[in-house]
Each structure stands twice: as C-alpha cells, then as structure tokens.
Amino acid sequence: MSPIHDLANQPLTAAPATAKKLEKLGIRRRFDFILHLPLRYEDETHLYPIASAPYGQAVLVEGEVLSQEIQFKPRRQLVVQIEDATATLILRFIHFYPSQQKQLAIGRRVRALGEVRRGFFGDEMVHPKCRDVLPGDGLATSLTPVYPTVAGLAQPVLRRMVQQELKAQPLFETLPPGMAEAERLIPFADAVSILHAPTPDYSVKQLTDPLLPAWQRLKFDELLAQQLSMRLAYRARRQGRAVAIRGDGRLSTPFLNGLPFALTRAQQKVLAEIHADMGAEHPMHRLLQGDVGSGKTVVAALAALAAIEAGFQVALMAPTEILAEQHYLKLSAWLAPLGVDVAWLSGSLRKKQKTDVLARIGDGTARLAVGTHALFQDTVQFAGLGLAIVDEQHRFGVGQRLALKDKGGEPHQLMMSATPIPRTLAMSFFADLDVSVIDELPPGRTPIVTKLINSGRREEIIAFVDKTCRQGQQVYWVCPLIEESETLQLQTAVDTHLQLGEDLPQWKVGLVHGRMKPAEKAAVMAAFAANELQVLVATTVIEVGVDVPNASLMVIEHGERMGLAQLHQLRGRVGRGSAKSVCVLMFETPLSELAKARLKVIYEHTDGFEIARQDLQIRGPGEFLGARQSGAPMLRFANLEEDIALLERARELAPLMLERWPEAVQRHLDRWLAGREHFLKA
The missing domain is CATH 2.40.50.140 (Nucleic acid-binding proteins)
Incomplete structure (x- = not known):
C-alpha cells in the first residue's frame, strides 16, 4: 500500500482534550479535516x-x-x-x-x-x-469560512487546523482515469480548495448553491462511496454459505386452502421471490415492504412454513411486546391446527415458563419461536435455525440484528417493514438488500376518511363515538402518553379512560398501555377483538399489528405531536372490515409549521409510499431511517431529493468500478468511509 494511500486514515496528533472535542465533530483522523466543510462564509474581502x-x-x-x-x-x-x-x-x-x-x-x-x-x-x-x-x-484575499464547531474549540483554531491539513494532504484523485471528465466533474483537489478557501471571484450566494461544481463533485464522490460499500456488503453476503431451503407443500397447501381469502397477485409475486432466495445456497437478505394492511404477515407465515417443511426452525422477532404477542396469537391460530409448535418468548415470562420455552427451542420441538429482543439473549439456543424474520426492522439496531443472525450461523433473513421506503431511499440506504414490495391491498378494504378536528370540539367527537357504537362498530381512542408531562401537558390515557367511561356510560370502555403486564394487555385485546369492549383507549402500543375488522373509527389525540409514519400506522388499524371507516385527528392550536405540514400530508394522502416520500422531505433520511443509521453510511453533503441524478449515476458506475478498478474502489472507500462500513453485514 502506498504512503499516499496511507494518509487517508492517518490518526490525529492533537492533545487528548482537543481530540475529544474534534471527535464530537466527527473528526477522528487527519483527512477528516478536509471533509469538514464550512457551514457558511463571511466576506472580509x-x-x-x-x-x-x-x-x-x-x-x-x-x-x-x-x-x-x-x-x-x-x-x-x-x-x-x-x-x-x-x-x-x-x-x-x-x-x-x-x-x-x-x-x-x-x-x-x-x-x-x-x-x-x-x-x-x-x-x-x-x-x-x-x-x-x-x-x-x-x-482578506478569500472569503472566510465558518465551520461547525463545539464549545471550547474556537473558530480561528479550527480554521488553522483545516488549513494545515489542506497544505499537508496530497489531494489525489480516487476516481478511475477519465471518470471525472466523462461525468463533467471538476478535480477533487479543486473542489476542496474552492469550498475551504474560496477566492474573491465567488460570492457567498454562489458558495451555498448546491449546483456549484465543487459541491456536485463532493456529493457525487460521497454517493459513489455509499453505493460501493453497499455493493461490497451485498457481494459479501452472496458469497456466504447457507442451506438451500425448499418446502414440499405439506403444510402450506392446507394452510392456503384454509384461508378465507385468496392471495393477491402482489403477495404471490413476493412469495415467489422469497422462495427463490431461500432455495439458493447463499443467505437471503430480503426486505419485504408493504403498506399497512397489505398482508405481509400471511407472506411471512408461508415463508416460515416452507422452512419448517424442510426441517428447520424459524425465529420471528418484533420490536414491542404487544406486536410480538399479536404475531404469536395470529400465527398460533393459523399454524397450531397444522401441528406446528409455536413458542412465545419475552422478557416478562416467569422463570419456569421461560425454562420450558428455552428447552423446546433448544431441542427443536418448537418449530417457530416468536418474541421480542429476548430472542437475542445468550441463553437462547436453536436446534437448527433456518430462517429469521424481523418485523419493523428499522426499529432494531444493527447490533441486535447481528446477534439474531449469529444464533444460527447463516440463516436466511426476511426483514419486514410497514413503513414504505421511498424510491430514492431504497436506492441509497437499502441498496445492499433485495427488496420485495406488496403494492396492492386485499380486495374489500374500505377507504379510510381522515378528518382534522380542533380538540375544542371534543363533545361532537364523543357524540360521533356514541353513534358509531350504536351502529354495532367499535372505536379506538389513542393518547400519546400515559403520564402527565409538564413540558407537553398531554392528557393521559388513564384520565381519558375514566373520562370516556363517564361520557359513554352505555358502552364498555377498555384501556391498554405499554406499562401493563403482558397477560393484562392480552386479556384487554382479546376482549376488544370479541366485541366485549366497544371503545379501547390506548397509547401508541397499538400502532402496528393489531387487527380488529369491526373497529371502524379511530380518534387520535394530539395528532400534531406525532410523526407521519406513526399516524399512518395508527390509521391503518381501521378500514379492515366492510364498514365505512373514519380516522379523526384531534389537534391543539396554535400549530407549528412542521405540525401543519404533517397534518396536511396525512389528510390529503392515504398511499403509504407518497406519505413516506413527503415524510422524507420533511424529516430527512437520518430520522426516517431510525436505527439503520448506525449501520448504513449516512450522507453529509448529498440530498436525496435534490441529487437524484447524481445518485442514479453513482448507482450505475459503482458495479463498473468494482469490476474494472478494484484498487480505486479501496482508495475511494478509505477516503470517504474510514472504517465505518463494519456494520453493513447486518
């Protein structure tokens, strides 16, 4: 490896106290100063x-x-x-x-x-x-850069450090010969010099224009590094060894015959993709995404049955106990009649119950284990794990997914998400996964009408709840918190439960929240599913997985406080039967601009993909991705909405570069990722 190449990852030589401050800025090696670009510029020329x-x-x-x-x-x-x-x-x-x-x-x-x-x-x-x-x-002979900094690190000191590295670092090209010219990109050294030390020819306005050639070059390089790292991760996974799993239909055929509905074309298509992956001798890493109510659980059940038919065990993991429990109850009802032993594992099980479940998983009696992060624990040993299914995968950290993967060598992995991923995000942050999309809803689903109502009109909403119950339908009433918060002053679910009991004495009102014991939650949900309760007051624990077709009205308090994905998930709990369904979003005034933007989107759209696209614009990829950001290299300069053309070129050129110029690939990744790609194997 050449000395020039080595400089990319040369460590800092700063004093420990200064190094600590620099680390907060993401500066861990000398070259990071080059990529620490100004926030703005001051014109003293x-x-x-x-x-x-x-x-x-x-x-x-x-x-x-x-x-x-x-x-x-x-x-x-x-x-x-x-x-x-x-x-x-x-x-x-x-x-x-x-x-x-x-x-x-x-x-x-x-x-x-x-x-x-x-x-x-x-x-x-x-x-x-x-x-x-x-x-x-x-x-001054150039505009003065103003850098992002932290307390105790003065702007002139940071500026001096950057200038020192600009002089010391050989800003060589990492792109293959001719690529920059072919893509009409300026040299990397020129781009860096323009942004760190612009001449008086540049105005402040020009330097903050995202179409400035210097910005375009750095954005392209960053997107290319991300695409290369994702492709390498994908290639590494494809080189892994896994057992080919092919079911014989002895369980899935009676299961399909017993369903009260036929699979949609979209479900059949994604199931064929999953079966093809499982039948290969390299591990499947497939993301199954579909809108709320599109039927992902049925597809997951059929994938699990194929693995069980082939003699393997399956683990299904969900982020919350209530969602994991919903999966357990639904899958038990479907699979137990077929003779499949389904085990339930959560952190709240009693010691004797847990010992029994662990023994059944360990000796292979339990063919399907459903649970929360309890499935990660060292005490959990599978006899022969062939398939790991992770629901709402973006809510798990990369380390947690790796821990489950390590339970069975190289099991096939199916990740599910009810938060649709916009195309640009899928091209960028999920380029290392195979993606299947269920892009149609089952027939018979009624469209949900969304209403925005000021919380001052509470009495009208109570009357609407009463009318809905008189028609034989049921109602969810969602509250964001279960305890008073001085800062948010949100009404608690407990108080709301008592208040609705007084306002609606003719109907039975239940309560479910995250701090109840699992048995209590299960009992309340079962009573609601059986129509023994007409109104269910709940926190956002019912966001995903709850399926009660007779519930046709959802009232969400403080809708302005919630994110778009959460509102869309909650709204998807109604509209599952044949009755006309309504979602009422109550809001408090005055509304912030962000809250207005969110409520406008959820009011105007029911398509999860369009909502997700607008959510990405409002929040940016970091928040949208949630836990995955600890694995995928995040973008500092490129903007997925603005820079779609650059992203598409980077996506096209990455495989070409991997094939023809592997040395350039390594140099480029050294410069841009600096060892941050270790989690990409998750």
Whole structure:
C-alpha cells in the first residue's frame, strides 16, 4: 500500500482534550479535516463605506470610535458609535466583556462585520464581529469560512487546523482515469480548495448553491462511496454459505386452502421471490415492504412454513411486546391446527415458563419461536435455525440484528417493514438488500376518511363515538402518553379512560398501555377483538399489528405531536372490515409549521409510499431511517431529493468500478468511509 494511500486514515496528533472535542465533530483522523466543510462564509474581502453599506446582508465596514457608553434601559448593553468619511454607525452589544470595551475605546480604528439594519437612533449593527485595524492592514484575499464547531474549540483554531491539513494532504484523485471528465466533474483537489478557501471571484450566494461544481463533485464522490460499500456488503453476503431451503407443500397447501381469502397477485409475486432466495445456497437478505394492511404477515407465515417443511426452525422477532404477542396469537391460530409448535418468548415470562420455552427451542420441538429482543439473549439456543424474520426492522439496531443472525450461523433473513421506503431511499440506504414490495391491498378494504378536528370540539367527537357504537362498530381512542408531562401537558390515557367511561356510560370502555403486564394487555385485546369492549383507549402500543375488522373509527389525540409514519400506522388499524371507516385527528392550536405540514400530508394522502416520500422531505433520511443509521453510511453533503441524478449515476458506475478498478474502489472507500462500513453485514 502506498504512503499516499496511507494518509487517508492517518490518526490525529492533537492533545487528548482537543481530540475529544474534534471527535464530537466527527473528526477522528487527519483527512477528516478536509471533509469538514464550512457551514457558511463571511466576506472580509470587500470594504463598504458606511453610507452605502446595503441592508439585509453581512458587510464589512471600517471607522474610528467616536463614543462608547453602557446603557441600562431597556437592558444593560454596550453602545458604540463609529464614523468614516461618509457616515456614522452604531454598534450595539447586548452581551459584552471588559475586553470588548477596551478594544472599542474612543479614538481606536476598527473593522466591524455584521448586518446593517435601521435602528431607532439611526443605522446600527447588533453584535458585529470586530477587530482592530493597524496601519497598512489589507483586506482578506478569500472569503472566510465558518465551520461547525463545539464549545471550547474556537473558530480561528479550527480554521488553522483545516488549513494545515489542506497544505499537508496530497489531494489525489480516487476516481478511475477519465471518470471525472466523462461525468463533467471538476478535480477533487479543486473542489476542496474552492469550498475551504474560496477566492474573491465567488460570492457567498454562489458558495451555498448546491449546483456549484465543487459541491456536485463532493456529493457525487460521497454517493459513489455509499453505493460501493453497499455493493461490497451485498457481494459479501452472496458469497456466504447457507442451506438451500425448499418446502414440499405439506403444510402450506392446507394452510392456503384454509384461508378465507385468496392471495393477491402482489403477495404471490413476493412469495415467489422469497422462495427463490431461500432455495439458493447463499443467505437471503430480503426486505419485504408493504403498506399497512397489505398482508405481509400471511407472506411471512408461508415463508416460515416452507422452512419448517424442510426441517428447520424459524425465529420471528418484533420490536414491542404487544406486536410480538399479536404475531404469536395470529400465527398460533393459523399454524397450531397444522401441528406446528409455536413458542412465545419475552422478557416478562416467569422463570419456569421461560425454562420450558428455552428447552423446546433448544431441542427443536418448537418449530417457530416468536418474541421480542429476548430472542437475542445468550441463553437462547436453536436446534437448527433456518430462517429469521424481523418485523419493523428499522426499529432494531444493527447490533441486535447481528446477534439474531449469529444464533444460527447463516440463516436466511426476511426483514419486514410497514413503513414504505421511498424510491430514492431504497436506492441509497437499502441498496445492499433485495427488496420485495406488496403494492396492492386485499380486495374489500374500505377507504379510510381522515378528518382534522380542533380538540375544542371534543363533545361532537364523543357524540360521533356514541353513534358509531350504536351502529354495532367499535372505536379506538389513542393518547400519546400515559403520564402527565409538564413540558407537553398531554392528557393521559388513564384520565381519558375514566373520562370516556363517564361520557359513554352505555358502552364498555377498555384501556391498554405499554406499562401493563403482558397477560393484562392480552386479556384487554382479546376482549376488544370479541366485541366485549366497544371503545379501547390506548397509547401508541397499538400502532402496528393489531387487527380488529369491526373497529371502524379511530380518534387520535394530539395528532400534531406525532410523526407521519406513526399516524399512518395508527390509521391503518381501521378500514379492515366492510364498514365505512373514519380516522379523526384531534389537534391543539396554535400549530407549528412542521405540525401543519404533517397534518396536511396525512389528510390529503392515504398511499403509504407518497406519505413516506413527503415524510422524507420533511424529516430527512437520518430520522426516517431510525436505527439503520448506525449501520448504513449516512450522507453529509448529498440530498436525496435534490441529487437524484447524481445518485442514479453513482448507482450505475459503482458495479463498473468494482469490476474494472478494484484498487480505486479501496482508495475511494478509505477516503470517504474510514472504517465505518463494519456494520453493513447486518
């Protein structure tokens, strides 16, 4: 490996205290300074006469201090007046130090950088950046970069560190010969120099334009590194060895015949893709996504039956106990009549129950184990794990998924998500997985009408709940918290349960929340499913997996506080029967702009993919991805909505680069990922 290549991962030489601060900024090696780009720029290359300094932008002026005083009304502040040959200007400091008073003494000549605005006593700058002017002091020759920093690491110190590395690092090309030119990209060294030390030819506006060639080059390089790392991860998985699993139909055929409905075309298509993967001798890593109510659980059950028919065990893991329990109850009802032993494992089982379940899993009696993260524990040993199914996979950390994978060498993995993944996100962050999409809902599903109602109209909503129950239908009433929070002041589920009991004395009102014991939760859910309870007050534990076709109304309190994915999931709990279904989103005023944007999207759209696309725009990929971000390399510069053309080119060129220029691939990944790709095997 060449010394030039080595520099990409050379460690920092900073003092321990400084290194700790730099680590908070993501700077762990010397080359990270090169990729630590400015947040904004200050223009100290041009000096304005005070009289002609424009409003509404940061400008540099110079003058002599005429006066200085500390005012005490309306609050303590330092007010300084400076003058040049054209006019006077007030410099106002709400927070100041004795050193500033000394610097701005009468008669001193200073330069002030800030935004000029109209004040009560004339034009002024509030909290400008000031420095002394000595005879012969020239202007800056380039715009001044302002970097993201942390407390205790001053901007000039960080700026100096970056400049040192710019001089020391050989900013060689990592793209193969001719690729940058063919893609009309400027050289990497030029891009970095423009962004860290722009010449006076560039304006602040130009430097923050995402279409600037320097930004386009860095975004392309970043997207290419992500695509290369994902393809390498995919290739590594394909090289792994797994047992080919092919079912013989002795369980799945009677199961299909016993269902009260036929599989949709979309379900048949994704099932064929899953069976083909399981029949190969490399481990399946397939993401099964579909909108709320599209029938993913049936597909998962058929995949599990194929593995069981072939003599293997199956593990199904869900992020919450209530969802795992719903899966257990549904799968037991489906598979127990076929003679399949289904085990339930959660952290809340009693010791004797847990010992029994572990023994059944360990000796292979239990063919399907359903549970929460309890399935990760060292005490859980499978006799022959062939398939691991992970529901709502984005809510598990990468480390947790690896722990389950390690239970059985190389089991096939099927990950399910009811949060549809927008195309750009799938192309970028899920490029290492095979993706199957159930893109149609089962027939007979009624469209859900969404209503936005101010919480001040609570009495009308209570009357609507009563009317729904009189028609023989059932109602969910969802509250975000179970305890009062001083900061959020949300009404608790417990209080709501008591209040609705008083408001609706003719109907039975149940309560379910995350802190109840599993047996209590199961009993309440069973009573609701049997229509022994007409109204169910719940926290968001019912977000996924709950299926009661007779429930046709959902009331969600404080809808403005919830994310789009959560609102869409909750809304999907109704509309599962033939009755007209309604979802009422109650909200408190005033609404923030973010809350207005979310409620507008959920009101206007029922398509989960469109909601997910708009959610991605509102939140950005980091929050949207949840736990997966600890594995997939996150994007710092590229924007999935803006840079779709660059993403598509990177996606096309990555396999070509892997095939023809493997050395360039390694250099490129060293530069951009710096060892952060270790979790990609999850």
